[in-house]
Amino acid sequence: MIAFMSDWGYESYYVGVAKAVIKSIKPDVEIIDITHNVKEYNIRQAAHILQRVCKDFPSQSIFLVVVDPSVGTSRKPICMKTKNDMFFVGPDNGVFSFVGNNFGVKEVRILENQDYFYGSSPTFHGRDIFAPVAAYLASGVKIRELGSLLMNYEILRYRKPQKIGDTIRGEIAYYDHFGNLETNIPGKYVEEFLDHDAFLKIGQNQYETTFCRTYFDVRPGQLLIHTDSSGFVEIAINEGNAQKMLGAKAGELLEIEKVVTNKDT
Amino acid sequence: MIAFMSDWGYESYYVGVAKAVIKSIKPDVEIIDITHNVKEYNIRQAAHILQRVCKDFPSQSIFLVVVDPSVGTSRKPICMKTKNDMFFVGPDNGVFSFVGNNFGVKEVRILENQDYFYGSSPTFHGRDIFAPVAAYLASGVKIRELGSLLMNYEILRYRKPQKIGDTIRGEIAYYDHFGNLETNIPGKYVEEFLDHDAFLKIGQNQYETTFCRTYFDVRPGQLLIHTDSSGFVEIAINEGNAQKMLGAKAGELLEIEKVVTNKDT
C-alpha cells in the first residue's frame, strides 16, 4: 500500500501524473491519498501529519511524501525504513524526522540507482524519482538496491514536549478544517488532569480552559483541552473554531498549566 | 462498493486514515468518494446530496457518511438498510432521513458490536466505528450482527414539496460549483409547464423566469427553471451563477408560480 502526501494542491495535474507512473510500474498497487493540501513548502506540517497517520496504516506501508522546496539543489532523495517496518520515500529535508524519532530508524538509503527512476527532470523528482521508487518498493525491490547508506539524515528543530509538575510545554503541530489545534504533546501527559481547569498560554496570550474527554463536556463556544484521536493533546472549541479565535499558528509554542482548586485540597 | 462522503475537507488526513482502516479489513473493496467538502456540520446538505447520488450507485452499495457535529454525545451510530437494498452507515442525526423517506426503510441497527470497531476514540467515530463497519459489511457481515434494532431514527424537518394548481413550493437543497440551485421539488411537478413563464419567489424577492429544457433555451445571463440530471427542479442562469445573483442559501423556501399568458387561453 502506498500512502501519498504532497503540497501540490488539487488543481494541479502533478498528483495524477505521479499516479500514472506508479500504476505503469505496479498496476495493482493500492494508492491512498493522505492529503495534497499540505501548505506549500511546509515541511513541519507534513512531518507532524505523517507522524499522526502512520499508526493507522498496515505494516510494510510505503509513504510517498513530496513537500520539497529545495528540489534541484543538492538535497538528497532518500528512503527511510523504520523499526516498525514502514518505508518513507521523499526528500531529505527533515520531513521524516518525527517518524524517525518516534518509531526508530533501521536504515536510510540515498536514491541513486537510476534503474528505479522514471525521468530526469531537475524540478519534478516527485514524478521522476520518488513515485517510481515507491512503486518499485511495492513490487518487491529491496531497499538496499536503491543506493548507498546515509548515516545522518536531516532533523527538524522543534520544541520537544515536556511536563514539569503541573506545567506542560510543547508546540502547535497543525490545525484541521474545523480549527482544532493539534499539538505535539502526548495525551498521557494530561490524563491525570481530566476535569481540572487550566491556563493555556500561546505567545503573549493566556486563556482559561478545562481538561475534557470530548467536545461536549463544555458549553458551545467554550475552549477545551483533550486527547485527540491520534493520541496527542488537542485544543478545541465546542461547535467553534479554536484556530480563528486564538489566532494561533503551526509551530507556535504553547504552555498548559493545571489550575489548583479547592477540589485538589 | 463503498461510497464515502464527509465534511472533513481535502486538507485533512482523516479521509486517508479512514481508507487505510477500510483497506486493512477488506483490501479489494472499491471506495468511491462522493465529496469530502460538505459544508462543516451541514447535515441537511449531506442528506440532500445523498438522496441525489444514491440512484446512480449499484444495488448493495454501502454509503459511509460522516457529517457528525455531535460525535461524543449520546447520538447513536447506526446502519440503515433501505428497501432498494442500499446500506447507510453513519450517525443518527437526520442525515439519512431523505433516503429513508424516499426508498423506504427495511431496518435500522445501532452499531454496538465492538468486534466490528477499529478503535475507541470518543471524537473520531469516522475512523473507529463507521469506516470499519462499512468495510465489514462489504466483507459479507450481516446487518443483524452489528447491533440491536432501532425503531425510531432521527428525521430532519424540511419543507415538503407541494403543488397546488399552478403554484409549487419547496426548499433549496444545495448549490453546486457553478451556482446552480438544486431544490427538493420533483421534476414531474413542472413537466406540464415547459416553455411557460414563471414567477420565482425566494424570501422577499421575486424574479421573472421561464420553464426550460436546458440552459441554452434562454439568453446568456437569463434565469431559468428546469429539471436537473437528478430528476429535481433546478434554478440556473445560462452562463451565469444563480446562487450569487439571487443570494440564495441552502434550506431557504421557494415558491414558483406559472404565469398565465395569452398562450393559455
Next chain:
Amino acid sequence: MIAFMSDWGYESYYVGVAKAVIKSIKPDVEIIDITHNVKEYNIRQAAHILQRVCKDFPSQSIFLVVVDPSVGTSRKPICMKTKNDMFFVGPDNGVFSFVGNNFGVKEVRILENQDYFYGSSPTFHGRDIFAPVAAYLASGVKIRELGSLLMNYEILRYRKPQKIGDTIRGEIAYYDHFGNLETNIPGKYVEEFLDHDAFLKIGQNQYETTFCRTYFDVRPGQLLIHTDSSGFVEIAINEGNAQKMLGAKAGELLEIEKVVTNKDT
C-alpha cells in the same frame, strides 16, 4: 486506464456519480484523477493540461475530459483516437485540439450509439454519455462502434509558438499552485540560451530575467526562465509566486528576447 479531468470541483458529487457509472460497467478499470479543478468552462486551460499529462500515461489510456460549457446545445459528443494510440472522450469544443495537433489524429467518432449511454439528461453528458463510453472503451468496445466518423473537429485558436533569431513568442498556458507560469513554447527553443539573460514581455510590461536549469540558479525572489518537467518553457520565481508578481493570466501572449552581452562577442 481511464484518466479523468473536469471543471466540476471537489465540493460537487458529480465526479463520484460518474465513477459509479464507470465502475458499474467495468468494475476493475483503473481511474486516475488528473484534476477536477479546471477553472469553470475554461476549455483552453483543460486543453493545455491535457497535452502535458498525456505523455506520462501508458499507451491505450482513455482520457475522459468534461469541460463542457455548451452541454445541451448542438455541440457533438466525440471520441478522438490519436496516432500514439490514446483515446479522448468528451465534447467537441476544442478541448482536444492541442493533443490532436501534437500527436496526430487517427480518427474522430461522434458518440451516437445509445447502447453505450447510461441516461439521457440534456445537461449531464458527463454522467450519461462520456463516462459510460469511456468505460465501454476500457471493456474492449471498438471506437468504430461508437458512431459515425467526424471529419472536422473543433480547433481552438491560439498563438502558435515561434522563434525568430533571438526572439521567442508564445502564450501562457496555465499556472500551477505555486504560481509557476507554464507556456506553450517547446523547451528546445531555449536550449541554446542557457545561462544568458533575457527580456520577458507580457502585455505592456517588460522584465529582466535569466535562462536557467533550475529554480536555484537564481537568488530567492528572482525571476527565471527554464524548461519545466513537461518539456515546455516555464516562467518562475525562486521561492516566490510568478503569477502573482507578474499578474499574468492564462491565454496572454508573451515574448522572450535573449539579451546580447559581452559574453557572446
